[in-house]
Amino acid sequence: MSDSPRPGPGYDAADLADIPGTTIFTTASSRRAYQLHRFCMSLMKAENRAAFKADEGAYLDRFAMTPEQRQGVVDRDFNRLIGLGGNIYFLVKISNTDGWSVQRAVGTMAGMSGDDYAAMMVAGGRSPVGNRSIKGAH
Amino acid sequence: MARITAGVGTSHVPAIGAAIDLGKSAEPYWAPVFAGYDWSRAWEHEAKPDVVILVFNDHATSLMLEVVPTFDIGCADSYTPADEGWGARPVPVVEGHAEFAAHIAESLIIDEFDMTILNEMEVDHGMTVPLSLLFGSVERWPVRVVPVMVNVTQFPPPSGDRCYRLGEAIARAVASFPEDLNVQIWGTGGMSHQLQGPRAGLINREFDTAFLDRLADDPAALRKITHYEYLREAGSEGIELIMWLIMRGALGHDPVVRHRFYHVPASNTAVGHIVLEAA
Numbered sequence: 001m002s003d004s005p006r007p008g009p010g011y012d013a014a015d016l017a018d019i020p021g022t023t024i025f026t027t028a029s030s031r032r033a034y035q036l037h038r039f040c041m042s043l044m045k046a047e048n049r050a051a052f053k054a055d056e057g058a059y060l061d062r063f064a065m066t067p068e069q070r071q072g073v074v075d076r077d078f079n080r081l082i083g084l085g086g087n088i089y090f091l092v093k094i095s096n097t098d099g100w101s102v103q104r105a106v107g108t109m110a111g112m113s114g115d116d117y118a119a120m121m122v123a124g125g126r127s128p129v130g131n132r133s134i135k136g137a138h
Numbered sequence: 139m140a141r142i143t144a145g146v147g148t149s150h151v152p153a154i155g156a157a158i159d160l161g162k163s164a165e166p167y168w169a170p171v172f173a174g175y176d177w178s179r180a181w182e183h184e185a186k187p188d189v190v191i192l193v194f195n196d197h198a199t200s201l202m203l204e205v206v207p208t209f210d211i212g213c214a215d216s217y218t219p220a221d222e223g224w225g226a227r228p229v230p231v232v233e234g235h236a237e238f239a240a241h242i243a244e245s246l247i248i249d250e251f252d253m254t255i256l257n258e259m260e261v262d263h264g265m266t267v268p269l270s271l272l273f274g275s276v277e278r279w280p281v282r283v284v285p286v287m288v289n290v291t292q293f294p295p296p297s298g299d300r301c302y303r304l305g306e307a308i309a310r311a312v313a314s315f316p317e318d319l320n321v322q323i324w325g326t327g328g329m330s331h332q333l334q335g336p337r338a339g340l341i342n343r344e345f346d347t348a349f350l351d352r353l354a355d356d357p358a359a360l361r362k363i364t365h366y367e368y369l370r371e372a373g374s375e376g377i378e379l380i381m382w383l384i385m386r387g388a389l390g391h392d393p394v395v396r397h398r399f400y401h402v403p404a405s406n407t408a409v410g411h412i413v414l415e416a417a
């Protein structure tokens with residue numbers, strides 16, 4: 001290992017972990033959520049969406065995701081699924097199948113009602129002020 | 139000889155595509171978004187590009203599960219709009235330019251950018267929404283497209299500076315193609331938005347405005363923005379803005395700003411749009 005500083009834009013894992021309410025989707029997350037994500041991508045076919053809607057449990061049995069991930073899907077608990085390795089671009093395939101707008105799906109993670117979330121967006125969105133650092137450095 | 143005549147930056151929010159497809163574009167919520175592109179549609183009609191090099195990210199549509207390429211280029215004859223979970227968008231199949239794409243791919247690899255080559259893929263809102271915004275509702279897209287995709291989702295994406303240098307290499311590749319082609323390059327995605335967790339809905343007008351201010355005249359400042367700064371300031375999905383730097387890198391010195399637009403919100407996202415003409 002060289003002692004010289006890394007050239008160019010770098011990053012520090014501690015900095016990334018300090019961003020409030022934000023989970024970084026990593027190579028490890030991608031591996032951890034592989035079966036969950038296989039399920040999500042399967043919903044890009046109309047016949048699979050129909051099979052899922054007809055019998056969610058039987059359809060989910062086709063995928064070897066963890067029991068926690070499976071429950072997260074059943075509960076449509078996106079914050080939990082992200083905590084279990086999931087990424088929103090996969091997860092919206094579930095809410096799209098449910099006929100939800102992306103805004104409604106995303107709003108469920110924000111801890112407010114859909115109407116309140118929509119109103120916040122129309123008013124300019126969530127301010128970065130006070131939302132930059134858990135430690136309060138920013 | 140092929141030449142890059144202009145660059146376009148634009149958000150590619152999927153809800154914009156849904157608004158068009160469901161006939162909602164005149165509704166009060168959506169009308170200001172589409173009005174921001176009126177000038178650009180007229181400009182495209184005059185500019186008549188032959189090919190658009192369209193930089194976007196795949197949103198778990200054709201990529202991200204089995205394979206996660208950092209940079210890839212489509213070398214197919216055509217690209218079919220994907221079913222993202224509600225049926226495919228009712229827009230035309232996108233015509234590629236396989237010969238030009240192959241030339242760019244080879245040139246980039248010789249130039250030390252290790253591109254993944256895709257001979258077949260379906261394309262999502264990342265490509266079709268910008269096409270709709272700039273060309274409107276058409277029977278056939280008036281351009282051929284060379285898709286360039288970037289991983290901006292699975293950490294770590296390439297740095298903004300690396301993206302800028304890829305843009306410079308794309309410009310070299312285009313300049314060495316013998317056919318006479320009017321080429322535009324579009325960087326898509328952004329601006330600030332976060333689609334996950336308790337911080338969902340983050341919008342940073344100040345950050346976005348500074349990005350638009352500097353894009354033409356001070357790209358050196360934008361090249362220094364770190365992943366951490368994008369994630370913190372522009373939200374976890376705002377890091378898509380690194381794709382605008384590929385566009386900017388391909389334009390060279392002193393492009394002219396012809397049009398600029400910013401609006402909050404479209405769904406969860408700050409919509410940004412800029413039209414730059416090469417000097």
Ligand SMILES: [Fe+2]
Pocket residue numbers: 150195197264327328378
């Ligand atoms: Fe995107």
